[in-house]
């Protein structure tokens with residue numbers, strides 16, 4: 001007689017997987033993973049049947065939500081048709097995806113180089129910019145993340161870079177349009193005045209570096225993991241204008257902000273600015289399979305009509321991933337997820353404002369569409385962060401543990417608590433999950449009161 005099959009428990013799966021796994025961004029003994037077994041919409045379940053609301057869309061990537069049969073079926077159908085073709089071949093899905101992407105990217109950005117993730121997209125964009133301009137330097141910001149491979153981590157400005165330094169040569173920093181903490185912001189500044197100071201700082205950096213040595217200015221259109229820094233109106237237009245003046249290429253990293261996350265197809269659409277290149281990944285396939293793309297304009301593409309592009313990946317234009325992307329774009333369109341992100345984004349912004357009004361530990365809330373975060377402080381007057389810039393402290397881990405215990409998964413690091421649900425979220429779901437965040441913030445308030 002066959003032994004009865006029982007599903008392994010969370011504890012068993014964690015123990016077996018941990019025995020042979022090497023986890024990212026962690027001291028290995030400290031990891032405490034969830035054993036995820038299935039997902040649907042905004043929720044996923046662990047091996048013990050516990051349900052979690054996914055307030056971070058996993059890694060800010062499952063834009064369409066979990067378990068969408070339309071994408072799963074498209075992946076299966078592609079597997080039946082053709083699982084793989086080398087990067088130098090064309091496939092039916094490659095032809096179809098190029099057309100679908102060109103229809104949603106900003107005008108003029110209609111040639112696509114495919115890779116496997118955000119980091120390689122940014123590195124290849126830098127290679128392209130250097131090739132086109134014959135210049136070497138890249139201006140990138142401090143409060144930024146562009147990926148973890150050697151070049152991308154050098155482009156990254158946040159502390160995740162430190163362990164990999166000195167890294168790639170030629171990266172120069174400029175300041176972020178971060179009104180809440182920027183030294184460039186003076187109390188009472190209008191947006192226009194603050195933008196002017198930010199743009200002047202870029203101009204001054206270019207003067208010091210020599211604009212003729214700068215290939216590209218790189219930015220996350222809206223900063224993601226470093227705290228949802230939404231640029232004030234005029235900023236992006238101003239950077240575009242500076243780039244044009246000096247023949248510098250503008251690269252917008254939309255790995256996190258692309259595919260509806262901000263309530264528009266791409267973050268740049270909010271300001272009608274068209275960069276020379278957009279890098280994308282995450283929402284491109286909603287992470288159903290790994291894929292990145294760089295959308296480039298004619299200036300970039302024309303250079304490489306005659307000049308060899310020295311870059312490539314075995315999995316470039318992998319048909320399975322392209323099929324996932326094509327199906328994802330159709331789901332976003334069919335379900336009007338860009339519109340829903342804009343509508344639910346307004347609800348989320350109101351809920352974030354309510355949390356700020358309720359809790360003295362909330363120094364600032366920022367969001368655009370369904371990309372949001374709370375910035376927690378010990379003191380609203382001094383803005384002293386609730387955790388150091390390098391992370392740690394004891395309060396933020398307590399908040400993360402409370403949320404997890406109460407069935408909410410999200411990204412909590414440094415003094416930031418992120419709110420990035422899948423774009424299919426409903427108002428009722430948003431209210432329910434934010435009520436749990438509201439309860440968790442009592443722990444943060446206690447740290448304020450104890451001061």
Ligand SMILES: Cc1ncc(COP(=O)(O)O)c(C=O)c1O
Nearest residue numbers: 117118119145146147224255256
């Ligand atoms: C803005 C941004 N760029 C690049 C990356 C790197 O993407 P990947 O992890 O796919 O290499 C990330 C990942 O979080 C990101 O948020």
